[in-house]
Amino acid sequence: MKLVPLGEKVVIRRLDAEEITTGGIVLPDSAREKPRQGRVLSVGDGRLLGDGTRAPHQVTEGDRVLFTPYGGTEVNIDGEELLVMNESEILAVVT
Amino acid sequence: MKLVPLGEKVVIRRLDAEEITTGGIVLPDSAREKPRQGRVLSVGDGRLLGDGTRAPHQVTEGDRVLFTPYGGTEVNIDGEELLVMNESEILAVVT
Amino acid sequence: MKLVPLGEKVVIRRLDAEEITTGGIVLPDSAREKPRQGRVLSVGDGRLLGDGTRAPHQVTEGDRVLFTPYGGTEVNIDGEELLVMNESEILAVVT
Amino acid sequence: MKLVPLGEKVVIRRLDAEEITTGGIVLPDSAREKPRQGRVLSVGDGRLLGDGTRAPHQVTEGDRVLFTPYGGTEVNIDGEELLVMNESEILAVVT
Amino acid sequence: MKLVPLGEKVVIRRLDAEEITTGGIVLPDSAREKPRQGRVLSVGDGRLLGDGTRAPHQVTEGDRVLFTPYGGTEVNIDGEELLVMNESEILAVVT
Amino acid sequence: MKLVPLGEKVVIRRLDAEEITTGGIVLPDSAREKPRQGRVLSVGDGRLLGDGTRAPHQVTEGDRVLFTPYGGTEVNIDGEELLVMNESEILAVVT
Amino acid sequence: MKLVPLGEKVVIRRLDAEEITTGGIVLPDSAREKPRQGRVLSVGDGRLLGDGTRAPHQVTEGDRVLFTPYGGTEVNIDGEELLVMNESEILAVVT
Numbered sequence: 001m002k003l004v005p006l007g008e009k010v011v012i013r014r015l016d017a018e019e020i021t022t023g024g025i026v027l028p029d030s031a032r033e034k035p036r037q038g039r040v041l042s043v044g045d046g047r048l049l050g051d052g053t054r055a056p057h058q059v060t061e062g063d064r065v066l067f068t069p070y071g072g073t074e075v076n077i078d079g080e081e082l083l084v085m086n087e088s089e090i091l092a093v094v095t
Numbered sequence: 096m097k098l099v100p101l102g103e104k105v106v107i108r109r110l111d112a113e114e115i116t117t118g119g120i121v122l123p124d125s126a127r128e129k130p131r132q133g134r135v136l137s138v139g140d141g142r143l144l145g146d147g148t149r150a151p152h153q154v155t156e157g158d159r160v161l162f163t164p165y166g167g168t169e170v171n172i173d174g175e176e177l178l179v180m181n182e183s184e185i186l187a188v189v190t
Numbered sequence: 191m192k193l194v195p196l197g198e199k200v201v202i203r204r205l206d207a208e209e210i211t212t213g214g215i216v217l218p219d220s221a222r223e224k225p226r227q228g229r230v231l232s233v234g235d236g237r238l239l240g241d242g243t244r245a246p247h248q249v250t251e252g253d254r255v256l257f258t259p260y261g262g263t264e265v266n267i268d269g270e271e272l273l274v275m276n277e278s279e280i281l282a283v284v285t
Numbered sequence: 286m287k288l289v290p291l292g293e294k295v296v297i298r299r300l301d302a303e304e305i306t307t308g309g310i311v312l313p314d315s316a317r318e319k320p321r322q323g324r325v326l327s328v329g330d331g332r333l334l335g336d337g338t339r340a341p342h343q344v345t346e347g348d349r350v351l352f353t354p355y356g357g358t359e360v361n362i363d364g365e366e367l368l369v370m371n372e373s374e375i376l377a378v379v380t
Numbered sequence: 381m382k383l384v385p386l387g388e389k390v391v392i393r394r395l396d397a398e399e400i401t402t403g404g405i406v407l408p409d410s411a412r413e414k415p416r417q418g419r420v421l422s423v424g425d426g427r428l429l430g431d432g433t434r435a436p437h438q439v440t441e442g443d444r445v446l447f448t449p450y451g452g453t454e455v456n457i458d459g460e461e462l463l464v465m466n467e468s469e470i471l472a473v474v475t
Numbered sequence: 476m477k478l479v480p481l482g483e484k485v486v487i488r489r490l491d492a493e494e495i496t497t498g499g500i501v502l503p504d505s506a507r508e509k510p511r512q513g514r515v516l517s518v519g520d521g522r523l524l525g526d527g528t529r530a531p532h533q534v535t536e537g538d539r540v541l542f543t544p545y546g547g548t549e550v551n552i553d554g555e556e557l558l559v560m561n562e563s564e565i566l567a568v569v570t
Numbered sequence: 571m572k573l574v575p576l577g578e579k580v581v582i583r584r585l586d587a588e589e590i591t592t593g594g595i596v597l598p599d600s601a602r603e604k605p606r607q608g609r610v611l612s613v614g615d616g617r618l619l620g621d622g623t624r625a626p627h628q629v630t631e632g633d634r635v636l637f638t639p640y641g642g643t644e645v646n647i648d649g650e651e652l653l654v655m656n657e658s659e660i661l662a663v664v665t
Contacts, residue, residue, distance in 0.1 A: 003187040050145045056641040084186040091654040098282040179281040193377040274376040288472040369471040383567040464566040478662040557663040
């Protein structure tokens with residue numbers, strides 16, 4: 001069972017706290033908006049442009065990404081919690 | 096009797112709880128927005144683009160889809176409850 | 191006396207409860223937004239596009255349509271109550 | 286003294302209650318938005334399009350029109366109360 | 381000393397009550413939005429279009445205009461109170 | 476040390492009260508929005524258009540300008556208070 | 571470990587108070603919005619345009635920039651606090 005996101009949407013598996021710490025990124029403890037991290041599982045076929053073509057996604061399957069905390073919709077598929085969000089809610093790829 | 100949705104709209108028959116569980120997708124019990132699932136019954140002729148053409152739908156009749164919970168309008172046709180929503184309210188196709 | 195709607199607008203004669211039941215569509219009794227039904231009486235010459243042309247309407251005179259409940263403006267012409275609404279407020283054609 | 290409206294604007298002389306009744310259109314007594322009627326006195330040179338040209342008006346001088354009640358700005362010129370509104374606030378031409 | 385407005389802006393000298401009465405336009409005493417009148421002193425080089433060109437103004441220096449009451453910014457230059465507003469806030473030219 | 480504004484932004488040095496009075500422009504004492512004046516120090520390379528080109532600025536270095544009071548961001552550079560604002564917040568050039 | 575921002579986003583390392591004072595820019599003590607400064611660490615591949623191409627960034631790696639205070643999302647990577655923001659939130663390059 002697999003989720004194929006539509007258009008500009010991507011499916012992301014959130015990294016847990018341990019993975020994040022190991023990776024060296026610590027969330028700030030300030031009251032400001034906290035980014036979260038995850039791994040891209042699948043991407044849609046891109047944002048629809050005015051001329052009917054689609055802009056290719058900037059992230060690809062397997063990318064580790066930072067995203068804004070309040071974006072996306074949670075879904076639990078085959079027992080695993082995933083996020084579906086627009087690519088515009090992704091801040092950066094962590095390389 | 097059939098519903099032919101307009102433009103970027105699609106008609107969806109919601110899956111019931113049993114079908115969803117069998118399918119392995121369990122809705123999260125968090126307070127966040129909960130996606131729902133359904134089967135696409137029919138699609139419109141696509142979103143109107145700036146040049147007057149239409150962008151073809153990404154979903155097709157028969158697709159099992161995840162959609163945002165507060166989108167769409169309910170309608171009961173021939174005793175069956177259906178949803179009419181914009182394709183943009185569909186998060187992903189479940190394959 | 192006739193109403194010729196402008197641009198993307200259409201004139202609709204609402205179906206009464208009896209016609210709807212006969213037609214097999216029962217409005218849900220939930221608290222959610224309830225679609226209504228009607229018959230298209232006349233259509234404008236279509237939505238204005240960026241290049242000055244107009245997109246033809248998707249509905250035509252005589253179509254039975256489902257529309258969102260809070261759209262449109264009521265008008266009583268020659269003793270008959272009609273609705274003038276944008277085509278985008280129409281959900282689907284009932285065939 | 287004459288008002289020459291700009292762009293997508295039109296000048297309208299409201300019909301009084303008597304003319305409306307004679308014409309067979311009675312305003313609904315419901316609490317919903319009530320359309321009003323008037324006669325088009327003059328039109329601007331049309332809505333500005335993205336390429337700098339203008340879309341011609343759909344109404345012309347002399348047309349009897351139905352318009353939304355809260356649109357337009359009232360002005361009293363030479364003792365006569367007129368309305369200046371965008372064509373988009375006009376629902377339909379009454380023929 | 382002169383004000384050269386930018387782009388779609390125009391500079392207007394408001395007509396005083398006496399000039400307006402002489403001219404035959406009386407403001408309505410209703411609670412609705414009251415248009416005001418003025419004389420166009422100077423115009424910018426027009427609204428910027430998507431392709432980088434500019435749409436020429438529809439009003440020209442010397443035009444007597446009706447404008448919406450809450451638009452524009454007041455400025456007192458050389459002892460004279462002027463208004464700088466977007467042309468879109470002008471309803472009509474009075475001829 | 477110099478500020479090079481981005482895109483449609485301009486850097487402005489506000490004129491003080493004395494300069495303004497000398498120049499003959501007195502701010503109105505009404506409760507309405509009060510324009511302020513300044514001198515353009517530097518301009519960006521213009522607003523980005525849909526096709527990727529940039530619209531040249533209408534103001535140039537050295538222009539004396541009137542701008543809306545609540546626009547712009549204050550910055551103190553080398554002891555001097557400057558404003559960075561979008562050109563759209565400039566009402567007119569004073570010549 | 572590196573952050574590769576997406577599209578119109580840039581990664582910025584905030585300058586601390588000492589660096590700013592040395593550089594001669596003192597934040598105003600007024601209640602108005604206070605700009606902040608930083609150094610650009612990396613930039614995305616530019617804002618997506620309507621035709622599917624991307625507008626190149628105006629800032630480049632190494633630029634010292636002034637940005638609006640409430641823009642951007644904080645992230646702590648490898649123990650260093652960084653900001654990810656849209657280029658449009660950058661006011662000017664300090665040279």
